[in-house]
Amino acid sequence: QMLIEAGWQGGTLQKVLCGGEALPGELAKKLKSRVEHVWNLYGPTETTIWSAVHYIQSIKENEKIISIGKPIANTHVYVLNDRQQPVPVGVMGELYIGGTGVARGYLNQPTLTKEKFVSNAFNRLSNSKLYRTGDLVRWRPDGTLEYISRKDDQIKLNGFRIELGEIQAQLRKHPQVKDALVLICGQEIGKKILVAYLITKNQVQLESSFMRSFLQKTLPPY
Numbered sequence: 106q107m108l109i110e111a112g113w114q115g116g117t118l119q120k121v122l123c124g125g126e127a128l129p130g131e132l133a134k135k136l137k138s139r140v141e142h143v144w145n146l147y148g149p150t151e152t153t154i155w156s157a158v159h160y161i162q163s164i165k166e167n168e169k170i171i172s173i174g175k176p177i178a179n180t181h182v183y184v185l186n187d188r189q190q191p192v193p194v195g196v197m198g199e200l201y202i203g204g205t206g207v208a209r210g211y212l213n214q215p216t217l218t219k220e221k222f223v224s225n226a227f228n229r230l231s232n233s234k235l236y237r238t239g240d241l242v243r244w245r246p247d248g249t250l251e252y253i254s255r256k257d258d259q260i261k262l263n264g265f266r267i268e269l270g271e272i273q274a275q276l277r278k279h280p281q282v283k284d285a286l287v288l289i290c291g292q293e294i295g296k297k298i299l300v301a302y303l304i305t306k307n308q309v310q311l312e313s314s315f316m317r318s319f320l321q322k323t324l325p326p327y
Contacts, residue, residue, distance in 0.1 A: 115139030147173035
């Protein structure tokens with residue numbers, strides 16, 4: 106989006122690979138008008154970056170979010186309900202990923218590893234694992250996957266994974282903060298921001314610059 110806003114017209118470039126965040130249909134149209142080949146790629150770090158791919162041939166008039174396509178080679182994907190059973194086409198469920206790209210787990214975090222890397226009930230003979238992405242998706246009738254939203258309060262902003270609950274928890278640790286809520290605001294790519302709403306104790310006024318400094322002690326700069 107930033108390249109297009111800067112006047113980029115594609116030039117001799119023939120291929121664009123998109124990833125990191127959901128690809129809006131309007132942005133995909135702009136890309137297709139500049140280059141011949143546009144691919145939308147999906148996959149978390151825990152499954153070695155890319156797990157599904159979609160080659161964009163055409164874009165429907167009302168298509169707000171581009172499909173994330175089908176699994177790549179040596180990768181299996183499942184859309185499951187809360188009982189880890191497959192859901193029908195068109196029904197929303199959590200995306201699970203299996204195959205050779207799935208990592209062993211999180212280093213020195215056995216509890217989180219056990220929660221996110223579960224036994225593959227669809228391939229019991231190989232003792233393989235499935236990674237729970239936390240992403241809510243559904244199968245389209247054409248056999249491709251449609252990303253809907255997160256199951257938890259994790260978001261993607263400027264390519265970074267951000268846990269809104271983690272920011273809220275840190276804000277609540279301030280002695281003058283009674284409660285806090287953090288939301289992502291804005292619709293346009295590159296213009297989305299995080300906004301924190303605070304309820305202070307005894308109606309104390311807290312400067313935003315002061316709270317930024319407080320958060321910077323425990324949270325990453327982004």
